Amino acid sequence: MRTSIATVSISGEFPEKLSAIAKAGFSGVEIFENDFLAYDASPADVGRMVRDHGLDITLFQPFRDFEGMPEPHRARVFDRVERKFDLMGELGTDLMLVCSSISPIALGGIDRAAADFAELGERAAKRGLRVGYEALAWGRHVHDHRDAWEVVRRANHANIGLILDSFHTLSRKIDPNSIRSIPGDKIFIVQLADAPLIDMDLLYWSRHFRNMPGEGELPVVEFMRAVAATGYNGPLSLEIFNDQFRGGSARAIAEDGHRSLIYLMDQVVRQEPDIKIPVPAMPERVKAKDVAFVEFTASKDEQAELAALLHTLGFEHTARHKLRNVDLYQQGDIRLIINTEEEGFANSSYSVHGTNAYAFGIKVDDAKAAIKRAHMLGAATFSEPRYPEEVLIPAIEGVGSGVIYFLDETPELASVWQSEFEPVSSNPTPVGVGLKRFDHLAQTTRYDEMPTWLLFYSAIFNVNRTPMVDVVDPGGLVRSQAIESVEQGCFRLTMNGAENRKTFAGKFLAEGFGSGIQHLAFTTDDIFATADALKARGFQALPISRNYYDDLEARFGLDPDFADRLRDNAILYDRDDKGEYFQIYSRTYGEGLFFEIVERRGHYAGYGAPNAPFRIAAQRRLSRPDGLPKG
């Protein structure tokens, strides 16, 4: 499997782009002409630089406004082509992309274009070069790969072929299955990009909003299945025009790109097993069954504070690690760990971020297979020195240099709580205030990092993504999107992307020095009973404004007594046609960490997004630095 990426997809100067691309594992690059023009080195030097990085040049692009020109423009276009052929010789690449003309003076007609390409084929052949024709979605006469293919077919020249670009085909909703009848050897290169579904001008959409396959909403898998079914076995080349990527981290974007191609082809080969493209075999997407535990790191002083908060939430200290300063707190099926070790990874995480939920475990069917898949998708495996008595729990690095552990039912992993922990309480599964399971974990990250992590989770795990919702914080916008295991209701994780530091989420990032789990949500089967039990334990709920309840009553036509009960218990409420949702929030702890208790009734599948602005406003009121009343 040969992977390639257009230089335009990556931020930085030419050398920085190349080094990021090579490090991420690509085998080639498309040289986008403007990147080359902006860089002050001879074509031969640039070619050498590329090869010194172990990369080859898969394509030189784009050559614009070639076909259909009336004389005298036509002659000039051919002169221009010859100059670019010279350049390609010096760079050391044999493939040029011609995109369909947008020139207002270009004439239409498949045969006229085919004749131009036949002549171009002759000229290219003399130099041992090849030319591929790509239909831009906004091309003047040709804007459909089926027409571009007809031009190439009629040009009937060995040195002229077709270039397919998923964006141009899928943005126009052209059926990708129309590709299946094209001979694979006439497809000279395939360019891949995804995009979010936004209804806007095609050119603007293409130049600003493309993203990596799997990050957007276009049927790129269907497209690539059709391409692979033709017998195509050339490079898979990413061509991503994206405003955020241009300003992002070259390394992260390149790594995302490589991961996106491996993930894409893994899906393709499972559905088209006879393709020619060699795809590395890997275990299937991991079924995430549940959150097995969440682990906090804290100093000894802060442990006491955090443990007190957990106590008011109904958790009991049930066990202590036999060899380490690690304590286990339980309630229902929920396990929380506080790690106060003074060396090792947890401690470094504490030094950088303060008290934080730096790790979590996921219950899977086969932890070894999970690690293998994650590894093949470029995730870094995580391990720490351990005592001989300690079990090796397979783990990877996750969001914000947090850790994700995998636990399965193999004897060693299933018994880790018994083998490594000493009970300190006679009741290992306290009922507490009635919290039963994790409902979801919420990770906060910078908005521009969200695609990275959504791709990371979706490539490794068998999860669906919910649509992105905008949450208005008085300090700016926060965008929120959830991933959920396909097997309904087992594993849920919400990602919140903060655009700036003034939002509550943005402050968490700034003060905690990076992305991480900002809140943990637990389920109860009876929110009112839990609210009473919480009060009895001295739990302080996040106070919610009276206005919210007046509106709630009006909006949903609630019975006033019911609305009063919600208000008296600071319970937030939402309802849709599938069911109801009840939420109680804790006050924030430390740099903005908090807890949520939810009850889902019926088949409510959301996260109370309409309530988020009021929750945030309440949190901000409490954390005002001006010393005004705290609640």
Ligand SMILES: O=C(O)c1ccc(O)c(O)c1
């Ligand atoms: O936006 C463009 O002009 C452009 C240029 C070359 C391509 O391969 C492409 O897909 C788009």
Ligand SMILES: [Mg+2]
């Ligand atoms: Mg293209």
